[in-house]
Every structure is written in C-alpha cells, then in structure tokens.
Amino acid sequence: MDTDSLRLFVMAAERLNISAAGRELGLAPAVSSARLAKLERELGVELLHRSTRKVSLSLEGAEFLPYAREILAQAEAARAALGGGGGAQVRGTLRFAAPSSFAQLHIMPLLPAFHARHPDLTLDMRLSDKPFDAIEGSFDLALRSAPLADSSLKGRKLGDDVRVLCATPEHLKTHGTPATPQGLAGRPFIAWATREPRELIDSRGDRFVLRPDAMQCRTIVDDGAAQRAATLAGAGLSINSLWSVAHDLRAGRLVRVLPDWRLNDRSALWLVYPRSNVLTPKTRIFIDFLVEKLGGLPNSDWSAPDAQGPA
Numbered sequence: 001m002d003t004d005s006l007r008l009f010v011m012a013a014e015r016l017n018i019s020a021a022g023r024e025l026g027l028a029p030a031v032s033s034a035r036l037a038k039l040e041r042e043l044g045v046e047l048l049h050r051s052t053r054k055v056s057l058s059l060e061g062a063e064f065l066p067y068a069r070e071i072l073a074q075a076e077a078a079r080a081a082l083g084g085g086g087g088a089q090v091r092g093t094l095r096f097a098a099p100s101s102f103a104q105l106h107i108m109p110l111l112p113a114f115h116a117r118h119p120d121l122t123l124d125m126r127l128s129d130k131p132f133d134a135i136e137g138s139f140d141l142a143l144r145s146a147p148l149a150d151s152s153l154k155g156r157k158l159g160d161d162v163r164v165l166c167a168t169p170e171h172l173k174t175h176g177t178p179a180t181p182q183g184l185a186g187r188p189f190i191a192w193a194t195r196e197p198r199e200l201i202d203s204r205g206d207r208f209v210l211r212p213d214a215m216q217c218r219t220i221v222d223d224g225a226a227q228r229a230a231t232l233a234g235a236g237l238s239i240n241s242l243w244s245v246a247h248d249l250r251a252g253r254l255v256r257v258l259p260d261w262r263l264n265d266r267s268a269l270w271l272v273y274p275r276s277n278v279l280t281p282k283t284r285i286f287i288d289f290l291v292e293k294l295g296g297l298p299n300s301d302w303s304a305p306d307a308q309g310p311a
Contacts, residue, residue, distance in 0.1 A: 003075050005039040006068045008032060009047060013065050014093070014124075016055045018048070066138050073140075073280045090281045091120035098143035100127040101224030101244060102269075110293050117289070121282055129223045140283050143290075144270045145241070155272035156287055159297045162242045163263035165200075166254045171234045181208035181258060188236030189215035193222035198239070201264035208261070210239075239263055243297045269297075 004025075011021035012032075022032025040047050047061035057065070076092075098107060103125065111123070126139070145161045171188075178184050181200055191212045200208045219235050221227045224244055231238040232248065237257055248254040271287050273279065 001039070001042055001071075003072060005035050006071055008035055009039060009061075010065065010068050010072065011093075012036065012048060012055065013057050013061060016057070018050070018055055069138060076280045076282070090118060090285055092282055093122040093124050094141065094282045094286055095124045095126070095139045096141050096143075096286065097126045097128075097139045099129050099145055099224065101129055101228070102143065102145065102241075103127045104225060105244065106294055106297070107290070110289075113293075114286070114289055118285060121285070123286075129225075139273075140280070141271060141273050141286060144272055145267055154274075155270040156291065158269040158271055158291060158294060159243075161267040161269050163239050163265070163267065164242055164245070164259075165237055165239055165257040165261065166231060166245055166249065167237045167257055168232065168234045168253065169255055171236065172255060172257070177255075178258065181210065181261060184210060184237070184258075185214045187215050189217050190219045190221065190227055190230050190236045190238035191215075191217040192227075192239075193220060195220065199264040200258075200261045202258075202260045204260075207264065243269075 008021055008025060008027070011024060012018045015021055018032050018036060019029040022029055025032075027035070036048065043060075043064070045060040045064075046058050047064060049056045049058050104127075114123070115121075143158070144155075165184075175187060178187065189212060195212045195217065197209050197211045200210055216236070219230050221230065224241065227238055228240055228244050228248070230236070231240065231245075232253060245254055249256060271290060273283060
C-alpha cells in the first residue's frame with residue numbers, strides 16, 4: 001500500500017471527483033482510476049462507488065478514510081523528523097474547524113498573510129458556532145472556545161475567553177444602567193440558545209447566578225456574530241466574548257455593564273487536535289501562525305487563574 005495511492009484516495013473522497021483529485025497530483029484520469037482500482041484490489045473492498053454521473057464514498061471507504069489520513073500524517077511527520085518537509089516546502093490540505101463568529105473577525109483577515117508564507121498549503125475550513133466533534137469530523141486542527149475536559153484531545157492555549165455584559169449607550173439611557181447584578185432582573189436580555197443559568201464573578205471573587213428566566217428574553221440566538229449584531233442594534237443586554245466586542249467598546253458603540261463582573265466559566269481559546277494524531281508540519285505551522293498573530297487578543301483588566309487545559 002503506497003502513500004501516493006492513499007493520497008489520491010483521500011483527495012478523491014474529499015472532492016468526490018477522481019479526475020479532479022488526479023489532476024491536482026499531476027495524473028491523467030486513466031492513471032488515477034487505475035491506481036484507485038489497484039488500491040481497492042489490495043484492500044479487497046470498493047472504496048468509492050462510481051457511476052457515469054457521480055462518485056460517492058462507500059461504507060468501507062468512509063470507515064477507511066480516517067485511517068488513510070492518519071497514515072499520510074504519520075508519513076509526513078516521519079519525513080519532517082528526518083529533515084524533510086520544512087516550513088516553505090509544506091504542502092497539502094489542512095482541515096480546520098472554528099467558531100464562525102471568531103473566524104470572521106480574527107482569522108479570515110489573516111488568510112492573505114498565511115497563504116503568502118505557505119503558497120502550497122490549502123486551508124479547508126469548517127466554520128460554525130454550534131458544537132462540533134474534532135475527531136468525528138476528521139479535522140487536523142480545531143479551535144474551541146470552552147473549558148476542555150476531553151482526554152482524547154491535545155492542544156495549545158491561544159488565550160483566555162473572557163465574557164462580559166454589555167449594551168449600547170442608547171439602550172442604557174432608555175432602560176437605565178444597573179449598579180448591581182440584582183438590578184439585571186426584568187431587563188431586556190439577548191439570551192443564548194440553552195437559556196441555562198450562568199454564574200457571574202467579580203474582581204473580589206463574589207458570585208451571582210444570572211437567570212435568563214428572570215429577564216425579558218425576547219431574542220434568543222445560537223450564533224455569536226448575530227448576538228453581537230443584536231446587541232449593537234439595541235435589542236438588549238447580552239454576554240459577549242471580549243474578543244468579539246473589544247473594538248465596539250473602544251469606539252463607544254457598546255458599554256460594559258457591571259464592569260467588575262464577568263461570566264465565571266473559565267473558558268479559553270484552545271487549538272486542539274486528536275491525541276492519536278501526530279503533530280504534522282502543516283498543523284504545527286498553522287498553530288504557530290495563529291499564536292503569533294492572535295496571542296495578544298483583547299483580555300480583561302483582571303482574570304481568574306488559567307483554566308486547566310488538555311494534558
């Protein structure tokens with residue numbers, strides 16, 4: 001089983017197009033088909049279903065795909081250990097997942113600089129503010145904004161994810177500015193989808209449980225960018241990550257409400273990858289790039305001790 005055939009299979013499975021995968025590898029369509037057929041004979045299964053109109057992944061092909069990716073990753077890491085695969089020579093595709101709201105604000109503007117450094121590396125990005133499974137999705141790398149307790153993951157901390165209460169000056173002028181957490185009761189509030197109670201903590205360590213059911217929750221969202229937009233529109237108070245609203249706070253479009261308080265969930269931004277994976281050169285390169293560019297993200301003027309990251 002040679003790695004060239006495995007690479008062709010992985011690319012064909014991702015694109016559902018054997019000819020297109022072959023062209024990227026400099027192979028004629030007939031050669032690509034012959035190589036895949038030989039691989040299937042070696043394995044004794046049909047990896048890809050072919051018809052005159054489309055290509056689809058077989059059940060066996062779907063089960064084999066993550067193993068094929070792992071073999072290629074191991075081979076890439078082995079070459080790097082022997083001095084091959086240096087930064088400028090790294091090529092291929094990096095599958096990366098991240099929260100959509102964070103990526104739009106902080107990662108997308110960096111793409112030209114990254115591609116200028118590494119023109120042979122393609123970023124295949126999956127962006128969503130909904131929870132995702134880094135292992136099930138076969139991602140090389142993922143950005144998570146949460147406390148990590150998943151022992152199947154390894155990672156590097158990008159920064160704290162401090163979450164604060166804020167609203168527009170106009171909203172506060174109309175509804176008044178609460179002086180204590182107890183003053184939040186009955187206020188218009190842009191709630192998160194679960195509407196579960198969340199604990200707030202202040203700089204002295206005092207705590208208060210914020211209960212959305214005690215507030216006016218006429219707007220409920222599951223997307224960070226939409227939550228920020230609704231807050232800027234004056235729909236109510238909301239809790240936002242500081243990295244999301246720092247520029248709005250500096251510009252005066254938003255105001256910190258109860259500035260001594262923040263959400264007490266010890267969340268942090270982690271760049272994570274499956275523990276079973278070797279840290280390939282392409283993954284290390286992107287991690288180092290993001291840490292270089294985003295390691296100084298806006299943070300609060302006080303913070304709790306660092307959250308415990310993945311071992």
